[in-house]
Amino acid sequence: MESNKSCCSASRDTASQVHTDTSTPTPAAIEAPSPTKDSIVSQALDKSSMIYLNGGTFLMGTDDQEGFPADGEGPVREVTIKPFYIDPCTVTNAEFKQFVDQTGYRTEAEAFGWSFVFHLFVSEATAQKVKSAVQQTPWWWVVEGADWQHPEGPDSNVEERWDHPVIHVSYQDALAYCKWSGKRLPTEAEWEFAARGGLVQKRYPWGDELKPGGKHMCNIWQGKFPIKNNASDGYAGTAPVRAFEPNGYGLYNVSGNVWEWCSDWFSPDHHIKAKRVNPTGPSSGQARVMRGGSYLCHKSYCNRYRVAARSKNTPDSSTGNIGFRCAADAQ
Template sequence: MGTDDADGFPDDREGPVREVTVAPFAIDAHAVTNARFAEFVDATGHRTEAEDFGWTYVFAKFVPGALRKISPRPEQTPWWCGVAGAYWRAPEGPHSSVEDRWDHPVVHVSWNDALAYCAWAGRRLPTEAEWEYAARGGLDQARFPWGDELTPGGEHRCNIWQGRFPVHNTEEDGHVGTAPVDAFWPNGFGLYNVSGNVWEWCADRFDPANRSMRGGSYLCHESYCNRYRVAARTGNTPDSSSGNTGFRTAADV
């Protein structure tokens, strides 16, 4: 696992390439959907941390103008708005819903929310080694789950940003936000969307304060965040959530 790719991010500790052994495990073919997360919430009454905080981060272009004007933005990443009332059932704020997105990945879930779901489902989060092994689909050191070329034969294989980030998305892959969890072809192990669509929480620590995430999202672009490569990684605090973060689950075998 890992990479010494010149396009990688050494500060993220993607490398060095090293041999890792994993015990037999099962992993979901795709990220947890809005429909499945709704079953969990209905059964347990779980409130996500975004609901308890009263807000979460939404990509600015998805926020209506009036709401965008009053939603604070981080100085370093002004394409995010801290939207009051946004949460997994209202991904872009109070005006939105998931009624037409039940087969899309649930978003605005924190690492802690993902753990609560796993406890209910009798599952767990995958380790980074498990996630990367599964995401590679049997290929050895390929950049993507399907090979080294991003769009072989001009065909889009994942849901990421096309155009000029963050001002113009050409939507050449057919999606402006999240895509259904089984969009595009699966990899050699039958896993969908391990590149792009949404970041996926893993069990490991990224550093002492943050938990690891893998896979990149629909907002990733080569100009600033080409972390849709299989070996790429990032992290966030375990109580953080956003409109491009979800998870899939795993289990011991």
């Protein structure tokens, strides 16, 4: 299968590729987040709620006909991972608020003054002020005032979504939270090892059938993308982080809900010749790996909620469907 353009491809570097009625927001007037990541004081690491995984050797990647070879999903290869800890859920709005309250951290979306919001979520009042959208993926609107506290724009809030994943967080924001919590982002190999939940080469974290017995197992798009979401899984946007059943290792929502940042730089072919023991990805790059898919993924367009699927975005980018979960060393 050829690599389709991802529903999640909106990034800061597409700000010059929008169609617009007025000037497009640019990074020119950015203020650095305050405090900076380097000045954040780490808390004592609390592993009590994390999942300990013994590591081991597993089959990473896929040669599935539903995969996207151009994304670097294959070939299937044996990869060995050392023991590590990982959170059962992505970081929630409540957890991120605690971080912000204690540190005064300001996200990159707040510094830029805007973020990408899916068009169906924008209120009529905010929509009247939206002047920009990405040309190749016009469902992504540039919404001024959109950030983690105002996911759909300045007239929205997270008051009833404290147990939902925090969104509109960049890779840099995720690193800042990880430093504060004493944790880190998982490597891509760790993420896939954990997401597979002990199953071998299955398409999803629970098996090969998307809806076993007709049961929804994850939060993805149902309907006609990008104009009609039937939300038959119960959610049009994000779902609570513990919605749906966990995988065999106790991880929730590793398929769908929100994309999750990993620590690796993205490359479609580095892994072919790279080391297969505790791989960490290329030493440099333009975009970071994201895994897991999101509530916007649909088989007709972005079939990337499969456990081997990959995507990417620039480290300063934020959208309404990107979050993260944390990991930690076993030592």
